[in-house]
Amino acid sequence: MIRFVLRQFVTLVVCGALAGAAQAAGDPVAGKAKFATCAGCHAIPGYTNAYPTYHVPRLGGQHPDYIVAALKAYQAGERRHPTMHANAFSLNEQDMQDIAAYLASFQPAAAPYPVRGDVAAGKIKSAACAACHGPDGNANIPLYPRLAGQHEDYLRKVLQDYQSGARQNAIMKGLATPLSPQDIADLAAYFASQPKGLVVVGEN
Ligand code: HEC
Numbered sequence: 001m002i003r004f005v006l007r008q009f010v011t012l013v014v015c016g017a018l019a020g021a022a023q024a025a026g027d028p029v030a031g032k033a034k035f036a037t038c039a040g041c042h043a044i045p046g047y048t049n050a051y052p053t054y055h056v057p058r059l060g061g062q063h064p065d066y067i068v069a070a071l072k073a074y075q076a077g078e079r080r081h082p083t084m085h086a087n088a089f090s091l092n093e094q095d096m097q098d099i100a101a102y103l104a105s106f107q108p109a110a111a112p113y114p115v116r117g118d119v120a121a122g123k124i125k126s127a128a129c130a131a132c133h134g135p136d137g138n139a140n141i142p143l144y145p146r147l148a149g150q151h152e153d154y155l156r157k158v159l160q161d162y163q164s165g166a167r168q169n170a171i172m173k174g175l176a177t178p179l180s181p182q183d184i185a186d187l188a189a190y191f192a193s194q195p196k197g198l199v200v201v202g203e204n
């Protein structure tokens with residue numbers, strides 16, 4: 001009995017340490033409350049950015065470290081989007097960590113999402129992305145965003161932004177530059193259609 005309890009305790013401590021390392025020091029309950037101002041866009045299935053028109057990204061199940069990095073980039077104006085700049089502006093480090101912990105707490109999508117583009121063609125082209133994003137867009141690398149189940153039109157928009165320099169990232173700039181419009185459409189369709197994908201906040 002004592003050995004059993006001890007083993008449980010050790011397991012708890014080890015799991016706690018791992019979870020702490022991977023998930024940052026956020027409080028998901030506090031994060032849920034802090035997300036209230038974000039819900040009007042990010043917790044409504046099908047909600048789109050007004051101009052240009054594309055779906056606001058799915059955030060449920062995204063890596064917490066990536067969420068924090070994205071919010072800091074909007075806050076600093078490195079990632080340019082007036083609405084997200086305004087929304088990130090007043091957040092402090094703890095707010096970001098709490099929100100990220102809340103967003104990471106969502107379970108992956110039960111079924112793959114339907115897409116418009118050519119998934120088979122995208123699968124072949126996705127070999128260039130697998131080392132960082134995983135073959136199915138679900139790699140467990142904290143600073144590399146999950147792509148599985150992200151909105152198809154958002155993925156297209158982002159790849160175009162890396163190409164044009166509207167969104168700046170040295171790694172993704174190099175990878176996006178050689179892509180043709182057809183490549184972008186195929187890759188977006190492939191990753192958007194992958195199972196166990198991201199969800200709209202509140203969806204599950
Ligand atoms: C008025 C609508 C709106 C509100 C409110 C809003 N967002 Fe956003 N959010 C967007 C749009 C549109 C984008 C995509 C912008 C772009 O193209 O970079 C975005 C992008 C993001 C991203 C980047 C996701 C990725 O995959 O890179 C994060 C993280 C995010 N929002 C978090 C938040 C948080 C946290 C709040 C509240 C504090 C919030 N948003 C409020 C519309 C909104």
Ligand code: HEC
Binds near residue numbers: 128131144146167
């Ligand atoms: C060497 C590692 C690496 C490879 C290979 C790579 N990526 Fe990325 N990707 C990243 C990193 C790091 C980011 C985050 C950059 C940022 O913060 O803007 C990113 C971000 C993205 C995003 C933004 C997601 C979002 O939520 O906004 C998309 C889309 C994307 N990558 C698609 C691709 C595609 C398609 C390929 C293959 C053609 C690819 N990546 C290959 C490292 C990589």
